[in-house]
Amino acid sequence: xxxxxxxxIAVALISLYGWLYIQNHKTPVPEGCESLKPDCGACGIKNCxxxxxxxGVTDHGNS
Amino acid sequence: MSENKExxxxxxxxxxxxxPVFGLYLGICSTLAISTNINNAIGMGIAVTIVLILSNILxxxxxxxxxxxxxxxxxxxxxxxxxxxxxxxxxAFTPDLYGALGEFIALIVVNCxxxxxxxxxxxLNPVGASAKDGLMMGISYTxxxxxxxxxxxxxxxxxxxxxxxxxxxxIFAVRLIPESFxxxxxxxxxxxxxxxxxxxxACAAYKNKVTADDKGGK
Amino acid sequence: xxxxxxxxxxxxxxxxxxxxxIGMCPFMGVSTRVKSAVxxxxxxxxxxxxxxxxxxxxxxxxxxxxxxDYMKLICFILLIAAFVQFTEMFIKKNSPSLYKxxxxxxxxxxxxxxxLHVALDNVAxxxxxxxxxxxxxxxxxxxxLMLVIFATIRERLEGNDVPAAFEGNPIAxxxxxxxxxxxxALNGLV
Numbered sequence: 001x002x003x004x005x006x007x008x009i010a011v012a013l014i015s016l017y018g019w020l021y022i023q024n025h026k027t028p029v030p031e032g033c034e035s036l037k038p039d040c041g042a043c044g045i046k047n048c049x050x051x052x053x054x055x056g057v058t059d060h061g062n063s
Numbered sequence: 064m065s066e067n068k069e070x071x072x073x074x075x076x077x078x079x080x081x082x083p084v085f086g087l088y089l090g091i092c093s094t095l096a097i098s099t100n101i102n103n104a105i106g107m108g109i110a111v112t113i114v115l116i117l118s119n120i121l122x123x124x125x126x127x128x129x130x131x132x133x134x135x136x137x138x139x140x141x142x143x144x145x146x147x148x149x150x151x152x153x154x155a156f157t158p159d160l161y162g163a164l165g166e167f168i169a170l171i172v173v174n175c176x177x178x179x180x181x182x183x184x185x186x187l188n189p190v191g192a193s194a195k196d197g198l199m200m201g202i203s204y205t206x207x208x209x210x211x212x213x214x215x216x217x218x219x220x221x222x223x224x225x226x227x228x229x230x231x232x233x234i235f236a237v238r239l240i241p242e243s244f245x246x247x248x249x250x251x252x253x254x255x256x257x258x259x260x261x262x263x264x265a266c267a268a269y270k271n272k273v274t275a276d277d278k279g280g281k
Numbered sequence: 282x283x284x285x286x287x288x289x290x291x292x293x294x295x296x297x298x299x300x301x302x303i304g305m306c307p308f309m310g311v312s313t314r315v316k317s318a319v320x321x322x323x324x325x326x327x328x329x330x331x332x333x334x335x336x337x338x339x340x341x342x343x344x345x346x347x348x349x350d351y352m353k354l355i356c357f358i359l360l361i362a363a364f365v366q367f368t369e370m371f372i373k374k375n376s377p378s379l380y381k382x383x384x385x386x387x388x389x390x391x392x393x394x395x396x397l398h399v400a401l402d403n404v405a406x407x408x409x410x411x412x413x414x415x416x417x418x419x420x421x422x423x424x425x426l427m428l429v430i431f432a433t434i435r436e437r438l439e440g441n442d443v444p445a446a447f448e449g450n451p452i453a454x455x456x457x458x459x460x461x462x463x464x465x466a467l468n469g470l471v
Contacts, residue, residue, distance in 0.1 A: 005347050013359040018136050020366040025132065027370050029384075030377030088309060088450060092394050095302040139362055139391075143355040151351060169354050169401055173394040175306055252299055252461040260447070260454035268446035 080273060083200055084207040085259075085266040089175040093167045094208055095255045099219070102226055104212035105205070106160040110153065110168060112201025114145050115177055119197035121145075122185040129186075138181045139172075146172045159231035176204060207262075214258050219249030284415050291419035294468060297395055298427045299461045304395035308428060309450055311386070318432035322425030324386040326418070328368060329399050332361045333417040336400035337410070357400045365391045395424060431456065 083089040090111070097107045121141050129137050150168045153161045161168065171177065180200055185193040217223055221240035226233045248254050297303050304325075311321045336357045344352055369387045372380045390396060399420050403413045434456055443452050 002348060006349050006352055009343065009349065009352065010355065010359075013356055013363070014136070014140055017139075017359050017363040017366065018133050020363050020370065021136050022132055024366040024370040024373075027373045030373055030380055088306070091305040091309070092302050095305065136362070139358060140355075143358045147351065147354050150354065166398065166401060166405070170303070170394045170397060172354065172358050173391075173397050248462075251465070252302070253458045253465075255302065256454050256458035256461055260451045260458065263454065264444075264446040264451040267448070267451060271445060 076269075076273065078203055078206065079266055080270050081203075082207055082266055083176050083203050085263045086270065088263075089179055090204060091259070093170065093174060094211060095252075095259060097164060097167055098208055098212035098215055098255065098258075099250055100216045100224075101209060101212045102160070102224075102228065103163050104208040106153075106157065106228055107164055107167065108201070108205025108208045110149055110164075111171055111174065111176070111204055112198065114142070114149055114171055115180060115201045115204075116194055116197035117145050118142050118177055118181055119185040119193040120190055122181040123188060123190045123193035126186050134186065135182075138178060138186075142177055142181070143172050157228045159226075160228045176200060211258055211262060214262075215249050215254055218246050219254060220247075221245040284411070287412060287415050288419040289470060291416055292423035292426065293464070294470060296423045296427060296464060297398070297420050298424060299457070299464045301398070303398045304393055304424055307386075307389055307393055308424075308431070309453060311389075311428065311432075313432060313435050315429060315432045315436060317386075318428040319425075320382050321386045321389075322421075322428050324383045324390060325393065325395065325424055326421040327383075328361075328365055328387070328390045329396050329421040329424075330414075330417045331368070332364045332396055333399045333403055334413060335364060336360050337403050337408075337413045340404050353401070353404065358397060361396050361400065362391045395421070427460075430460070 080086060084091065084094050093107060093111075097103045118138075118141055122138055125137065125141075146169065149171070150161075153164075153168060180196060184196045188196070213223075217239055221242060221244070222236055222238050224233060224236035246254070249258070291297075295301065298305065298308055307321060307325075311317050339356060339360060340353055344350065344356065365387055369384065372384060372387075399417055402420075403416055406412075406416075408416060431453070435453060438452065438456075447455070
């Protein structure tokens with residue numbers, strides 16, 4: 001029974017996160033914030049998803 | 064082009080230039096905190112390597128069935144599960160090491176190396192290559208941690224010692240620096256930042272030299 | 282424990298960056314401009330407070346009564362990640378101006394070890410609800426303090442003649458070393 005609760009809690013949290021993640025990505029970015037750039041140039045993580053995303057914005061204009 | 068360069072440089076140079084810790088500044092938190100003695104460094108290095116290899120294998124094997132929308136949530140779940148397994152295993156079999164590393168084992172979940180490799184490499188490449196990438200990254204991380212803890216332990220305590228992680232019994236201990244010449248601040252936070260700065264600068268200097276040579280050659 | 286003592290020790294004496302080395306990644310990456318340091322700092326305060334209090338409630342009322350202590354790591358990271366997503370969505374919908382200043386830092390926070398550290402620490406130390414709230418505010422305040430002090434120093438450092446190998450992050454670590462030394466002077470405060 002205990003393990004069933006464990007699985008249930010995990011599943012509940014995973015689906016909560018997945019749902020919020022999708023909802024968040026569906027929500028449009030407010031006007032005027034489309035080309036915000038994080039000021040993280042000093043960070044050495046070149047393959048960080050945040051940096052890639054924002055560098056992509058400047059490279060292709062409207063992606 | 065970068066691939067040619069990597070082949071030309073060989074593993075040793077690549078270890079320095081593309082070093083995840085001193086070159087790319089990944090996983091700094093644990094490096095600074097754990098590197099007070101080599102036992103902790105080796106234990107942490109092995110734990111991270113195991114998680115890295117397994118997470119790369121799992122991420123790579125589900126890469127084709129993961130919807131693109133939720134790939135980050137999937138990776139986080141995979142990594143958190145693996146870390147929980149490693150944490151419980153260490154608690155059971157290496158209690159001393161578990162006590163010494165403490166919270167930093169749990170914090171492997173948010174170690175940038177693991178999520179970074181999952182996203183940048185394992186999500187794009189086949190299982191075998193991803194496992195190898197995980198092993199390589201894990202070794203680089205372990206070596207970096209080992210070098211840093213070696214410097215800090217020898218300068219800070221003057222004693223080089225190693226103990227068995229399973230029993231906690233000492234295997235050997237050699238005093239290299241007489242007690243009155245020991246720089247005890249090397250074991251504190253200041254020593255950690257200072258050692259890290261010097262090692263990172265050494266890495267950068269080597270990188271600068273290699274790129275300068277490359278330009279000179281052309 | 283006295284709440285003021287708890288606050289001071291979590292902010293200054295056991296400062297998350299200088300004493301525990303947690304949260305170094307954003308610390309090194311974002312601390313080159315005072316403006317972005319403030320933005321990141323505020324985002325971190327909000328997320329740490331919200332996520333840690335929720336984690337504490339989840340642990341106290343769900344995980345502990347069911348004896349599922351071993352689930353805390355996986356539950357906390359999911360809760361933190363979900364909370365970050367929710368916050369980002371909420372800000373997007375309701376306050377574009379806030380999104381402009383904090384929005385870009387929010388996705389960076391999920392993988393900030395400081396958040397997970399505070400959530401785990403509250404449970405490990407056995408804090409009650411009030412102590413959890415105080416600790417969850419005090420730790421990120423200490424983080425923001427460091428971030429802003431550090432950004433100020435690094436702004437000044439710009440254009441100075443630093444040896445080529447030490448340019449960028451290595452010199453920042455030297456500064457951190459000196460600051461850690463300065464902060465050890467506060468050890469006798471409490």
